[in-house]
Amino acid sequence: MPELPEVEVVRRGLESWVAGRTVAAAEVLHPRAVRRNVGDLPAQLKGRTLASAERRGKYLWLPLRDGASVEEEPGEALIAHLGMSGQLLVVDPLSPIEKHLRVRMGFTDGGLELRFVDQRTFGHLLVAPMTAGRGRPVPEPIAHIAADPLEDAFDDAEFAVRLRLRRTGIKRALLDQSLISGVGNIYADEALWRARLHWARPTETLTRPKIAELLAAVRAVMTEALGQGGTSFDSLYVNVNGESGYFDRSLAVYGRRDEPCRRCGAPVRREAFMNRSSYSCPKCQPRPRNARP
CATH class of the missing domain: 1.10.8.50 (Helicase, Ruva Protein; domain 3)
Known part of the structure; x- marks a missing residue:
């Protein structure tokens, strides 16, 4: 399973290529990839802006804003847990579909799309509310997770x-x-x-x-x-x-x-x-x- 360094490498890539972009449409190709999500993931993401890319331990999340407003405090986030084999790839929308593609997400700017590929399907995506965490706001499902040793919040x-x-x-x-x-x-x-x-x-x-x-x-x-x-x-x-x-x-x-x-x-x-x-x-x-x- 990817550990902190591997997840941080992915976070940095998402920060560079995805943060600040608004979702035009999302498509779920395998239900297990969203098995923990409450609601319709494509509807929850459409028209919302991925404010940034954050991480605590082995968990990634993308805070969501309605529209492109930079003043609004994100009340929800898209959580991504890679599991044993999950991959978040930023690719050309016209590139061939990966064999184990589970979720894909296009953006209003028409540029590179985000794909969640997971061979073993142990990973998952879900939208969840933000809450007070240990040292900083985090998505509610991971509020119990301790700070990691590379965080300022670690005591x-x-x-x-x-x-x-x-x-x-x-x-x-x-x-x-x-x-x-x-x-x-x-x-x-x-x-x-x-x-x-x-x-x-x-x-x-x-x-x-x-x-x-x-x-x-x-x-x-x-x-x-x-x-x-x-x-x-x-x-x-x-x-x-x-x-x-x-x-x-x-x-x-x-x-x-x-x-x-x-x-x-x-x-x-x-x-x-x-x-x-x-x-x-x-x-x-x-x-x-x-x-x-």
Whole structure:
């Protein structure tokens, strides 16, 4: 599933190519893509302007204005969750239809259209009201999502307190979107490697300096991934122009089972974790005796 860097790459593309444009018409080609929407999506979007492109964690949204007024505060937004394979593509309206096209949207200026393509159909689009979120207005369905580590609204001190109270393994805590949003399996493994922490280290044993070191590692790996367009292991994640990211070439441990650790040379290990995998270095990240699942 795309994590924060991949979703941010898509957001930046939408900000460049879609924000400020008014919807002429929308077409739903597969009902699962709008299964969570209440109402008729094409009718809800027609004639409305996409004010900007916003993101929190792994969620994208496009605030909606009636007409082209820039003074009106958006009361609703179009939410986009990419799921496992969702793609938001900005393309020529006359270009061939993609095999897994689910929703398409044309604009009054007659330029490039926006298409939602989703092979596995786990992603979705919906229109929802805006509400007060943690630190800033967000769409109502994601008001419970915590701020992400690249947001100004993220409070390091509050995170440290809440993390220690979790009394769970550190990786499980990093994947808890109500505690910190946007971190998934790939970047959790990479940040923990940089901070020399095993994924099962109990959260209550972490000191404030170690938590600060971990947050710095999370931010560093995500910032570097952003600079390389995110991580693409296959053609399912692409930016709005259809291009893949290449941060997978820089991964230190994730997906590198039995390959040498980039820091000490020990073979990277793979361990089962929450029906998925965790990758770490047995020498740089020794498993603690008091490990938590």
